[in-house]
Amino acid sequence: MESRVLLVDDDQELCELLADYLQQQGFQVHAVHDGDTALPEIERQAYDAVVLDIMLPGTQGLDILRKLRESSHIPVIMLTARGEDTDRIVGLELGADDYLPKPCNPRELVARLRAVLRRSGGEDNRGTSAAVEISAGDTRLNSATREASHGQHNLALTSAEFNLLRLLVSRAGRAVDKETLSREALGRPLSAYDRSVDVHISKIRRKLAAAGATDLIVSVRGQGYQFAVDASA
Structure with missing residues (x-):
């Protein structure tokens, strides 16, 4: 079963690049480009993971993450400006599962997505029913x-x-x-x-x-x- 990923980033060119690569790797991908659209979209569709930029038009990425964590444990990978350690730490404190500095390598993003999906049971572990x-x-x-x-x-x-x-x-x-x-x-x-x-x-x-x-x-x-x-x- 293909994992569904939501990309939230106002850089539409980057989103197209990442979406093309993720789709080639077997993911279903949808992208939104502003913060105000992100939460309604997550509530509307059942996504397996979210790739979330910190700096967005409208609602900022950290505010989206804070609100999301009030009701959901969906895996979230934050995209942060290179060298912005404070943003990364705050993102982790708010419940992000991982982070990548921008511009990110699509191949590394795929590796990180597969890792968080395995950890959450969203990939490779599907269909297992035995409680451990x-x-x-x-x-x-x-x-x-x-x-x-x-x-x-x-x-x-x-x-x-x-x-x-x-x-x-x-x-x-x-x-x-x-x-x-x-x-x-x-x-x-x-x-x-x-x-x-x-x-x-x-x-x-x-x-x-x-x-x-x-x-x-x-x-x-x-x-x-x-x-x-x-x-x-």
Whole structure:
């Protein structure tokens, strides 16, 4: 089944280039060119992923992402101006699954899309029905439904957050280095100055804390992160 992708960018020439390449790679693609059209379009059609530019006419990309995350966990790849680290970090904080600097290489975009779709179950995992559940203490994850909870609280994780927490929980009690977290959970090697793992972990910690669980994900100096089972569980 072809994955449906929505491109949101006011650069129509770039959209045509990306759409042509994505279609050649087996994606169904639709493009809109202003922020005010994006959310109604996402609500109108069932898309598997969104490629979202930050700078848009009308509603800005970060505002679209913020609104989208109130009700949806659809994978989102942000397009950011090269060198704008602040935009990337804010995008990740708001729930973006990944980012690419503009101008982006269509081949790299395809690789990133396939990675986020695999992580979300939107590609290659379709048709699997067997529930794969893992847990550590009161924290539970179901890979079939992509749901995570702590106690009676749903954690409402994004695709990237789910995969990071699943990896940490599966190796509870052991430190997992950032390179492994990036490769296995985010689908790409860790690059210099890449803070994606740290930003996602920070968000997971906040969601666990809101569910009454603090200090479950600990930093291991010089290594990475470790999931520690709640001593009271």
